[in-house]
Amino acid sequence: MEKILCDRCHKEIKSNKDFIAVTQYYPKFPYSKFHASCYSEFLKNRFWVITPKDGSGVISGKNGTRGAIIGIFLFVFSIIFFFTLVYPRIPHSTFANIIVLIFFLIGLIFLALTILLRVHIYYKFEKKLA
Numbered sequence: 356m357e358k359i360l361c362d363r364c365h366k367e368i369k370s371n372k373d374f375i376a377v378t379q380y381y382p383k384f385p386y387s388k389f390h391a392s393c394y395s396e397f398l399k400n401r402f403w404v405i406t407p408k409d410g411s412g413v414i415s416g417k418n419g420t421r422g423a424i425i426g427i428f429l430f431v432f433s434i435i436f437f438f439t440l441v442y443p444r445i446p447h448s449t450f451a452n453i454i455v456l457i458f459f460l461i462g463l464i465f466l467a468l469t470i471l472l473r474v475h476i477y478y479k480f481e482k483k484l485a
C-alpha cells in the first residue's frame with residue numbers, strides 16, 4: 356500500500372486523527388496534506404504559500420465535509436440572490452450576459468473543485484487510514 360506522506364516533514368501519516376488536508380494554490384496545487392501538528396506549524400510559517408485562511412481550506416475530516424456542504428449552500432444562495440435581485444436590475448446586452456456567464460462558470464468550477472477534492476481526499480487517504 357502506498358504510504359501517505361506529510362508535505363511538511365515528509366514522514367508517514369499513520370492515523371486519520373493525525374491527518375489534515377487543506378486546499379492550496381501555490382506552491383502545491385490543489386491541496387497539501389499534513390500531520391495535525393505539522394499543519395499548525397505550517398500555518399505559522401506560510402509566508403510564501405497561498406492557502407485559504409485558518410481552517411477554511413481544510414478538506415479532510417468533519418471540517419472538510421462541513422465546508423463542502425456550506426459551499427453548496429453558499430453557491431445556491433448566491434445564485435438565487437444574483438438572479439432575483441441583481442440580474443434584473445443591470446442593463447442587458449451581449450456583453451453583460453457574457454460577464455454573468457463567466458461569473459457563473461467561475462462559481463461552478465470552484466464548487467466542483469471543492470466537492471471533487473473532498474471526495475478524492477476521502478477515497479485516496481481517509482479510507483485507508485485507521
Ligand SMILES: [Zn+2]
Nearest residue numbers: 361364390393
Ligand atoms: Zn508531518
